[in-house]
Amino acid sequence: MVLVSSFLSGLCIAFGATVYLMCMSYGSEYRFLGAFLFGIGLFTIIHFGFWLYTGKVGKLLDNKPKYILDLIVCLAGNFLGVATVAGLMLLTRQADTLRTIATPIVEAKQDDAPYSLFINAIFCGVMIYLAVVGHDFCPYPLGKVLFAFLPIMLFIIVGFEHCVANLAYYMYAGSYSWQGVLNFIIMILGNAVGSVSFDGLIKLVIKLGINQKKAKTEDIKKNDEDLIQ
Helix, strand or coil: CHHHHHHHHHHHHHHHHHHHHHHHHCCHHHHHHHHHHHHHHHHHHHHHCCCCHHHHHHHHHHCCCCHHHHHHHHHHHHHHHHHHHHHHHCCCCCHHHHHHHHHHHHHHHHHCCHHHHHHHHHHHHHHHHHHHHHHHHCCCHHHHHHHHHHHHHHHHHHCCCCHHHHHHHHHHHCCCCHHHHHHHHHHHHHHHHHHHHHHHHHHHHHHHHHHHHHHHHHHHHHHHHHHHC
């Protein structure tokens, strides 16, 4: 079930990455449109409850250690889905355009320092966490849509590193190397650190808020007892 669901997520992310590249091919002024359309992929994933690594890894603290195995299967399924779309698109008339736009994007990632990739991956993890959890918690339909799209637009425009989407760029650019493998490991870990850390901080804030509320309630109760006496 996890593998099939994650495969479908990979398809969605690949479609998002592909439409972003095609928009960029029309000119840099279409970058914002491409960033917006990329969000349709994640919106679909959230709506149908598909498994996306960067969305599910943020729930690591809520699950038992065996959940890590599910995440590994999820990541494999995501990569398989992306590879399927990218591999088929490379057989189409859009292949040259996708290759032309993706190549400088990938070259920038290959030339980047490991710590830079890691930091960008951490921030991407935070953005995906905000998109998924924000969508789930927001009670208003418009708010759900905004949470699903705006963090995605932010990470695309800024250039944060999404390990699943990046596979599409690497495949379109025809970039296969051990340096690329190392970069993906860094991005996978960075996405996890960002999402899990942000989830932990939110849990800490909620816990402190509950403790403060409980302490305030106890103070009020004590004051009432003192007045009665």
